[in-house]
Amino acid sequence: NAGVTQTPKFRVLKTGQSMTLLCAQDMNHEYMYWYRQDPGMGLRLIHYSVGEGTTAKGEVPDGYNVSRLKKQNFLLGLESAAPSQTSVYFCASSYSMVQPSYNEQFFGPGTRLTVL
């Protein structure tokens, strides 16, 4: 099992450009999440999904859009990148919220994004 994979690993954008980050998981998890990690801020939830075809806003959703067309994939889009979106982006997935042991979030390796 590959677990959670993310593409690309690195990207440099100019202000105003758009891009899509792809997250894939092979664990048949229902829940998927996108976080950003900034120094001194910890991990902050951008958007999440509780199942195929569903998405919801997290703590810092502005400037991002997401889609979950297939259960195993969760896409994060930046329509018009801004320097404030320079960050490391992590995708995570989890099985269920019913039991805490099954709610462990498994993280991908991250995407380092720089917006100039």
Add this chain to the structure above:
Amino acid sequence: QKEVEQDPGPLSVPEGAIVSLNCTYSNSAFQYFMWYRQYSRKGPELLMYTYSSGNKEDGRFTAQVDKSSKYISLFIRDSQPSDSATYLCAMRSNDYKLSFGAGTTVTVRA
């Protein structure tokens, strides 16, 4: 004010020392408490989780939760250079959304 406060460190200790990490929180609805370990340029991985107050031990690691004080701790005994990483506390209530601390960077010197 952040929901979860964690001293970012950095913390540098000699090999074999006890490492003590802690977080405080303000949301009394939090019931599940976790510690994630993140190696440099990697994603976080779950190290330990506890439910409600009390202690939990796993090898060299001990997690403590004091809900009355809204305070959680992680202790690493006999620390090794391989323990050098950033440790993030995380917690949640009955939903599936985690609130993370900022992370504490630990270096164990050989």
